[in-house]
Amino acid sequence: MSGLVDRERDAYRSAHPESQRVHERAEHLFGRVPMTWMSKWSGGFPLAYATAHGNKITDVDGHTYVDFALGDTGAMAGHSPRATVDAVHRRIAVDGGITTMLPTEDAEWVGAELTRRFGLPRWSFTLSATDANRWAVRLARLVTGRPKLLVFSYCYHGSVDETFIVVGPDGKARSRPGNVAPAVDPTQTTRVAEWNDLAAVERALAHGDVAAILAEPALTNIGIVLPEPGFLDGLRELATKYGALLMIDETHTISAGPGGMTARDGLRPDVFIIGKSLGGGIPCGAYGLTEEIADRVHRITATGSADIVDVGGVGGTLAGNALSLAAMRATLDEVLTDDAFAHMIRLAGDYTEDVRRILETADVPWSVTQLGARAEYRFTRPSPRTGGESAAAADDLLDEYMHLYTLNRGILMTPFHNMALMCPDTTDADIARHAEVFEQAVAELVG
Structure with missing residues (x-):
C-alpha cells in the first residue's frame, strides 16, 4: 500500500511543477493558501487552477480534470453557468x-x-x-x-x-x-x-x-x-x-x-x-x-x-x-431547474451503481451511498448508520491513494472526503471515465 502511495505522490509532483511553484511563492499567505482548508489536498500542495467551466477545471500546468468536487457543493450549478x-x-x-x-x-x-x-x-x-x-x-x-x-x-x-x-x-x-x-x-x-x-x-x-x-x-x-x-x-x-x-x-x-x-x-x-x-x-x-x-x-x-x-x-x-x-x-x-436535477440524479445513480459493481466484483469491503446528485464511498461495509461509525471508517492512507490515483488520471474528487457531485454539465462519458479509473485503482489495490 505505501509503495502505491509513494508512486502516486511522485507522479503528482512530477506532473504539477507550476502548482508547486504557486504554493512555494505564496509567502504572504497563512499556510501558503488563501483559506486554510485548501491545504487539505493529497500530494503535499494543492492544485492551482487557471480556468474552470461547466464541470471541467484546467490547472496552471495545463491538465484538465473532470470535476466531481464542484467546490464541495458551492459550484453544484457548474463553474460559471x-x-x-x-x-x-x-x-x-x-x-x-x-x-x-x-x-x-x-x-x-x-x-x-x-x-x-x-x-x-x-x-x-x-x-x-x-x-x-x-x-x-x-x-x-x-x-x-x-x-x-x-x-x-x-x-x-x-x-x-x-x-x-x-x-x-x-x-x-x-x-x-x-x-x-x-x-x-x-x-x-x-x-x-x-x-x-x-x-x-x-x-x-x-x-x-x-x-x-x-x-x-x-x-x-x-x-x-x-x-x-x-x-x-x-x-x-x-x-x-x-x-x-x-x-x-x-x-x-x-x-x-x-x-x-x-x-x-x-x-x-x-x-x-x-x-x-x-x-x-x-x-x-x-x-x-x-x-x-x-x-x-x-x-x-x-x-x-x-x-x-x-x-x-x-x-x-x-x-x-x-x-x-x-x-x-x-x-x-x-x-438548478427540475430538469437539471433529474439529469444530475440519474448520473449519480449510474455512478453509484458503477462503484458498487466494482467493489462487489473485487470483493472489497467498502460501501457507497447516494443522496440525489451526490454519492460517496466509505472504507467499510455495510454503510455507516451514525457519524461515529463513519468517522471510525476513516483511513488516511487509503484516502490519499484514492485521491491521488484519480487526480493523476484526470478525475478531481472532493479533497477531504470521497464525495462525487454531479452538475448540469456532467455527462455520461464523465461517469464512464470515473468508472474506468476507479476500477483500475481498486484492481491495483487488491493486486
Whole structure:
C-alpha cells in the first residue's frame, strides 16, 4: 500500500511543477493558501487552477480534470453557468451597484422561489450557510428563552462554534478533536446525540433547556449517512413534544432535488438553512422561518428587549447584497431547474451503481451511498448508520491513494472526503471515465 502511495505522490509532483511553484511563492499567505482548508489536498500542495467551466477545471500546468468536487457543493450549478454570469455582468456593468445596503426586486423573487421550493414563507439573506446558522440559532434562543442547541455527532454546519461537539468513546459529549480554541467549551452550550438514535435525542430534550435541534437531514461531511425510516419524523415529533424548534440545514442535502430532502420527504422544519450552491459560485446563504416563528420574533423585538436591526448580531453589511441576489435569481430560475436535477440524479445513480459493481466484483469491503446528485464511498461495509461509525471508517492512507490515483488520471474528487457531485454539465462519458479509473485503482489495490 505505501509503495502505491509513494508512486502516486511522485507522479503528482512530477506532473504539477507550476502548482508547486504557486504554493512555494505564496509567502504572504497563512499556510501558503488563501483559506486554510485548501491545504487539505493529497500530494503535499494543492492544485492551482487557471480556468474552470461547466464541470471541467484546467490547472496552471495545463491538465484538465473532470470535476466531481464542484467546490464541495458551492459550484453544484457548474463553474460559471452562463445564466449566472450574464446576471452578474448585468448587475456589475449595466445596472451597477454591488453593495448599497438597499433592497432590489431580485430579493422578493428569490424569497418567493425559496418558499415554493422549501415551504417556509419568511426569508432573510446571508453570505454563507455558516452565517445563516449562527443567526438562526440566535433567533431560536430568542423565541424559546432556552440556552442550548442539540446537534448530531460529526454533523457539519460550517464553522458554528456550538456544533463542534461529538459523542466520545465513553458515550459522553466532548469537543470535537481538532476544534480550534473555542471561546466556550461546546459541552456548555450544546447537547449531542448520535445520528439515527431517537432515544438519545429524547434524553437530551428531556432536560428542558434545548432551544432547537439543528440537523442536516442526512449527515454529509463525514461521509453520507442517511436517516433510517422514521428518524426525521421522530425528530419533528420530539421537537414539538419538548417545546424545541426543528432547524433543517440543507446546504449539502439540496442534492436530493430542487427542494432538497425537505420537499422530497415532506419535512416540516420551523427554521430552514441553505447556502453555497444557490448563487452559482457567488457567496450567498439564507434562512427561512415559519409564520409562527417570524411572528414570535417580531412580538419580542417590539418590546425593545432584542434588536435584530442593529446591534443584535443578526446580519452583516454585505448580507443580501445586490450581486448575490442577482446570482441567486438566475441560478434558481435557469440553472438548478427540475430538469437539471433529474439529469444530475440519474448520473449519480449510474455512478453509484458503477462503484458498487466494482467493489462487489473485487470483493472489497467498502460501501457507497447516494443522496440525489451526490454519492460517496466509505472504507467499510455495510454503510455507516451514525457519524461515529463513519468517522471510525476513516483511513488516511487509503484516502490519499484514492485521491491521488484519480487526480493523476484526470478525475478531481472532493479533497477531504470521497464525495462525487454531479452538475448540469456532467455527462455520461464523465461517469464512464470515473468508472474506468476507479476500477483500475481498486484492481491495483487488491493486486
